[in-house]
Every structure is written in structure tokens, then in C-alpha cells.
Amino acid sequence: MQFVRVFVCLFLILKSWITNWHLKENTRDHHTSKFSSKELIVRRGQAFVVTFSGIEQPEQNLTFIAETGPKPSKQAKTQATFGISSTVSKENWSAVLQSTSSNSASIAISSPANAVIGRYKLSVQSTSSGSSSPATLGTFVLLFNPWSSGDDVFMSNKAECEEYVLEEFGIIFSGNTHHINSFGWNFGQFQGDILNICLSMLDRSLNYRQDPATDVSHRNDPKYLGRVLSAMVNGNDDQGVVLGNWSGNYEGGKSPSSWTGSGEILQNWKKSGFKPVRYGQCWVFAAVLTTVLRCLGIPTRTITNFSSAHDADGNLRVDEFYDASGNHLERGADSVWNFHVWNESWFSRSDLGPSYSGWQILDATPQEESGGIYQCGPASRNAIKEGDVELDYDCPFVFAEVNADRMYWNYDPATGKKTLIFSKTTTIGQFISTKAVGRDDRVDVTSDYKYEEGKYNNNTLVL
Numbered sequence: 001m002q003f004v005r006v007f008v009c010l011f012l013i014l015k016s017w018i019t020n021w022h023l024k025e026n027t028r029d030h031h032t033s034k035f036s037s038k039e040l041i042v043r044r045g046q047a048f049v050v051t052f053s054g055i056e057q058p059e060q061n062l063t064f065i066a067e068t069g070p071k072p073s074k075q076a077k078t079q080a081t082f083g084i085s086s087t088v089s090k091e092n093w094s095a096v097l098q099s100t101s102s103n104s105a106s107i108a109i110s111s112p113a114n115a116v117i118g119r120y121k122l123s124v125q126s127t128s129s130g131s132s133s134p135a136t137l138g139t140f141v142l143l144f145n146p147w148s149s150g151d152d153v154f155m156s157n158k159a160e161c162e163e164y165v166l167e168e169f170g171i172i173f174s175g176n177t178h179h180i181n182s183f184g185w186n187f188g189q190f191q192g193d194i195l196n197i198c199l200s201m202l203d204r205s206l207n208y209r210q211d212p213a214t215d216v217s218h219r220n221d222p223k224y225l226g227r228v229l230s231a232m233v234n235g236n237d238d239q240g241v242v243l244g245n246w247s248g249n250y251e252g253g254k255s256p257s258s259w260t261g262s263g264e265i266l267q268n269w270k271k272s273g274f275k276p277v278r279y280g281q282c283w284v285f286a287a288v289l290t291t292v293l294r295c296l297g298i299p300t301r302t303i304t305n306f307s308s309a310h311d312a313d314g315n316l317r318v319d320e321f322y323d324a325s326g327n328h329l330e331r332g333a334d335s336v337w338n339f340h341v342w343n344e345s346w347f348s349r350s351d352l353g354p355s356y357s358g359w360q361i362l363d364a365t366p367q368e369e370s371g372g373i374y375q376c377g378p379a380s381r382n383a384i385k386e387g388d389v390e391l392d393y394d395c396p397f398v399f400a401e402v403n404a405d406r407m408y409w410n411y412d413p414a415t416g417k418k419t420l421i422f423s424k425t426t427t428i429g430q431f432i433s434t435k436a437v438g439r440d441d442r443v444d445v446t447s448d449y450k451y452e453e454g455k456y457n458n459n460t461l462v463l
Contacts, residue, residue, distance in 0.1 A: 020051040021138070031147060031166065034190040040138075041195070043145035043297060045113030047088060047096070050137075052124075053104040064095055064109065065123040065134050068116055068142075069216030076217035078116055090150065113150030116220045117142050117296060119199060141195065144222060144297030146346070152222050153347045155299050163437045164299035164346065170290070171435040172283050173304040173442060176338040180306070180431060182442065185287050186261030189295035197266045198295045201232045204239065204274060206373065222298050222347040223378045226362045227393060230343075231375035233289045233364035235276025238373070241269045241288055244366055245279035253278025262291035285364040286341040293362075299346040303361075303445070306430045308340035310367055311400035316389070318404050318428065321411040321418065329411055336428065340365070340401065342376075344434075349380055352391055356380035359448075361398050370394050384449055402429030402449045426453045 021040045026048040027033040032041040042048045052062075063083045072079035080093035088094050088110045098106040109122075119141050123134035146155040146165055155161050168187050175181040188194060202208060205228050208215040218224045235243040242265060245256065256279055259265060265288055268277045280288075286302045293300040309318045312333035321329040342363040349356040360378035370376055370393065379398040380391065387403075389396040406424040411417075432446040 021140075022049050022051065025049065030145075031161075032143070034166065034168075035195060036190065036192055037141075037195065040140035041143065042140060043143050043148065044111045044115040044117065045145050045148035045150050047108040047110040048140075049098060049106055049108050051104060051106045061126050062095075062107075063125045063127060063134075064093075065125065066093055066109075066111070066120050067123075068118045068120045069213060071213040073213070076213060077220065078213070078216055080111075111142060113145065113148050114152070114220050115142060116216060117144055117225075118202070118216065118219055141199075146297060146299050152350075153298050153345075155346050159437050160346075161299065163435075164301050165294050165297060167294075170287075170302065171440050171442075172287060172302050172341060173433045174283060174339050174341075175306070177306045177430045180433065180442065182440075184260070185283075185302075186263065187287065187291040187294060188261050188263035189291045191263045192267075193270070194263060194266055194291065195295055197270050198292045200270070200274070201229065201241070201292065205229075205232050206238050222345065223349065223351070223360065223393075225296070226293065226298065226345050226347075226360065226378050227375055229289060229292055230362045230364045230377055231373050233285050233292065234280075234366040234374055236366045236374040239274055240276060241265065242280035242284055242364075243276035243278050244281060244285070246281060250279050255279070256281040256284050259284055259287075262288045266291070282337075282339075282365045283341040285366075286343050289343050289362060289364045293343070293345055300362075301344050301434050302341055303344050304339050304341050304433045305402055306339045306432070307428055308337045308402070309400050309404040309406075309428045310335045310337060310340075311397060311404055312368060314396055314400075316396060316400045316404055318400075318406045319409060320407065321409050322421070324410065324412070331411060336406070344381065345378065347378075349378075352380060352383070356382050356388075356391070358382060363394075363398075368397060370397075381448060385451065400428075402432065402446075404428045 026042055030042045035041050065081050067079040069078045082093045082095055084097050085094050088096055091112055094110050096108045098108050119139055121139050122137045124137055125134040144153045145151045146153045146161050170185050170187055171182050172185050173180055173182050207228055232240045234240050265277050290300050290302055318334040318336055319332050321331040323329055342361055344359040345362055346359055359381040361381060362378050363376035366374035376394045378393055379395045383391045383395050384399050389399050406427055408421045409418040410421050432449055433442050434445055436443045
């Protein structure tokens with residue numbers, strides 16, 4: 001019983017050690033001051049300062065433990081144990097003493113640039129107390145860091161960082177090749193509870209349900225997270241955020257065109273007990289995914305492709321069938337949309353090589369299954385332009401969206417014979433558009449997706 005009293009007293013003393021998370025200074029330095037949260041939110045690969053009191057010889061007495069996920073482990077890199085050191089470590093978590101005065105110490109804690117993102121519990125253990133039980137000091141949230149050169153999402157252009165991570169308002173383009181429209185969208189990634197909802201999305205994914213510890217250990221990888229979230233934004237497989245509807249009948253929900261921001265959608269998803277919000281179409285899926293990825297620190301923008309192909313059978317073309325009288329036949333699942341909106345996110349591709357790093361295509365609109373569920377990407381935009389359709393992930397589907405041949409067939413139902421009438425090779429993938437950095441203007445990025453028709457690509461004529 002005496003031991004219990006001593007332990008409780010020791011715990012309370014340790015609990016009082018932390019006096020200041022330095023929220024104002026840390027969030028300013030970590031570009032997280034827009035979040036409306038009393039919890040510390042910082043970015044990986046960069047130090048944040050906390051001040052402790054009631055410490056004697058902190059460099060000898062303190063060991064910190066930072067851990068995330070349901071089963072933290074050093075092997076999975078979801079748990080780190082580190083003491084006071086003289087210098088910052090780039091490869092591991094570290095704590096460096098900044099200053100001391102009258103039994104208090106300011107300590108700079110750093111995570112590696114490839115740390116798992118998410119909510120962490122920070123604990124401290126005093127080696128001089130004789131107790132082996134650490135005391136919990138509180139929690140903080142760790143995000144991706146596009147301002148850190150060691151991070152996979154590093155973006156050297158500061159204006160682009162401001163636009164693709166910190167900007168809460170955007171322009172999305174729609175219409176057709178003859179008339180391009182635009183409308184505003186409030187991404188609202190820093191609103192009230194949005195960060196918590198984004199973290200909840202990760203914990204409700206199929207990957208997390210199947211193997212929580214492994215899923216959390218992969219959350220250091222933007223390509224993994226982007227793929228998981230492209231599945232979670234649609235409600236098809238996993239009770240995700242938005243249910244698609246292209247029927248024109250929106251009874252029991254809201255018309256996709258009535259939404260003006262992501263915040264209401266994400267809040268409604270949470271309030272409903274995480275039931276898919278009704279209803280969305282491509283621009284809604286893309287806008288919500290933009291919100292979630294920007295919130296977590298991955299630079300992201302929306303992209304609109306006009307005359308966008310939906311290649312349902314993976315043959316890199318769109319097949320249309322007509323009878324002998326020239327009547328269109330409802331045969332085959334291929335189609336061409338007036339416009340389609342997806343996302344580009346910025347990160348490196350160590351799995352493919354540096355030439356495939358940069359903008360990666362993600363698409364949350366449920367069109368075709370990938371790996372057994374409705375998810376798409378990340379497909380390297382450079383791979384799409386070079387025609388490297390054999391690469392992960394979903395490169396053939398995205399390539400067809402912007403570069404498929406449109407084939408017109410005469411089909412005889414009696415014999416099953418089809419005869420090619422003619423083909424068009426230049427109509428798919430037009431006026432591919434995104435918002436300009438720092439302005440509401442449209443920027444055409446078609447040349448970033450494909451070479452000009454009739455030009456050469458690696459000594460091969462593009463027709």
C-alpha cells in the first residue's frame with residue numbers, strides 16, 4: 001500500500017513537470033497556426049520546444065517516449081524512446097536541452113523527416129526517481145512537412161506551399177470543351193474539428209480494420225496514405241465520406257451541385273455516425289480529398305480534364321457501337337464525360353525512381369475497382385506523359401482518361417461481328433485545368449499530361 005502511495009505521488013509530480021507547450025511559437029514555426037486547436041500540432045522533421053519544471057539535472061534524468069497507434073512498437077517505428085542529447089538526430093527522435101533556470105528546462109524535441117504521422121502520446125521517465133513507470137505528459141499531432149527538405153512531400157517553391165497546403169479557398173473548373181465554367185469551393189482544412197475527422201478517416205479504413213498496427217506503421221508514406229484516402233472519401237466499400245449519385249434524383253440527400261465546401265460534408269459524416277453523406281459527383285469527391293490531404297500536410301490541388309475517357313475494360317480506348325442504320329447501341333461500359341475532376345498531390349516516388357516524383361494523380365470518384373476496392377492512384381503524372389502504363393498505381397486507367405483513342409464500330413447483333421467505321425485520336429483529354437498559384441485564374445496543364453499530337457516522345461511519333 002505504501003508503494004502505491006509513493007507511485008501516485010511520483011506520478012503527480014511528473015505530471016506537473018510540463019508547464020508550457022509553447023503553442024503560439026511552435027505553431028507559427030510549423031505553419032500550423034491556422035488550426036483552431038488547444039492541442040499542439042507540429043510537422044515532422046522539425047523541432048518543437050516544450051518547457052518542463054521541477055527538474056534537477058535533466059540531461060541525466062529524463063527519458064522521453066513518443067508513441068502512436070494501438071500497438072506502439074520500436075520495430076514498426078510507432079514508438080520512440082530517447083534521452084537528452086547534445087545534437088539533433090536526422091534519423092531518429094531526439095531531445096536537445098535549450099536552456100535551464102531554477103529547476104525548469106526548455107527542451108527541443110525533433111522527429112525524423114520520415115516519421116509516422118498522426119496523434120502521439122508523449123511520456124517522460126525519470127531515471128533518478130527509481131520508478132520504471134513513465135508519466136504521460138499529453139498528446140500532440142504530427143503532420144507531413146512540405147517545408148522540410150528531408151520529407152517526401154517537400155516542395156521547394158514557398159508560394160506553392162502556401163497555395164497547396166495552407167490555402168482554404170479554391171476554384172474548380174467544369175463545363176465542356178466549348179464552354180469552361182468555374183466555381184468557388186471552401187476547402188476549410190483548418191476548421192474546428194476537421195483534423196480530428198481526417199484522423200478518424202484513417203482509423204476507419206479497411207486497411208486499419210484488417211491490421212491496425214501495420215496500417216499505422218505505413219502512415220509515414222504519402223503514397224500509401226493517398227491511396228487509402230482515395231478509397232475513404234467515397235462510400236462504396238468502407239462507409240466512406242460521400243455517396244455518389246449521377247441519376248438526377250437526389251431524394252434523401254442534397255444535389256451534388258448544392259455543396260459549396262468540404263467542412264459541412266465532413267461534419268455531417270461524423271454527426272451521422274460515419275454514414276456516407278448523400279450525394280456527390282466527381283468535383284465533390286476531389287474537393288473533399290483536397291481538404292483531407294492539405295489538412296494532413298500533403299500539397300494537393302484539383303485538376304479538371306475535359307472530354308475525359310472512362311475506359312472500363314483496360315484496353316486504353318473508348319469503344320462506341322452503332323447498328324447498320326447508324327443508331328447508337330448501349331453496348332460496352334466505356335464512356336466519355338464532358339469533364340472529370342481528380343487530384344494531384346506532390347511527393348517523391350522512391351518506389352519508382354526520381355524521374356517519377358512530383359505530381360501524383362489520385363482520384364476518389366468511384367469509377368473502377370483497383371485492388372478490389374474503389375480507389376485510384378497515386379499514378380505519377382510523369383509516367384502518364386511518357387506512356388509508362390505498366391507502373392503502379394492505376395497508370396493505364398489514368399492514361400486512358402487523357403489519351404485514349406475513340407473507336408467507332410458497326411456492330412451486328414445477329415452475328416456478333418464488329419467492323420471499325422473510323423477512329424479519333426485527338427479528342428480525349430482537352431484543356432486540362434487547375435487554379436493558378438495565388439490567383440483565381442485557370443492554368444492549362446494539358447502539356448504536362450501528354451505531348452502535343454504529332455510530336456515525338458522518346459523518338460516515337462504521337463498520333
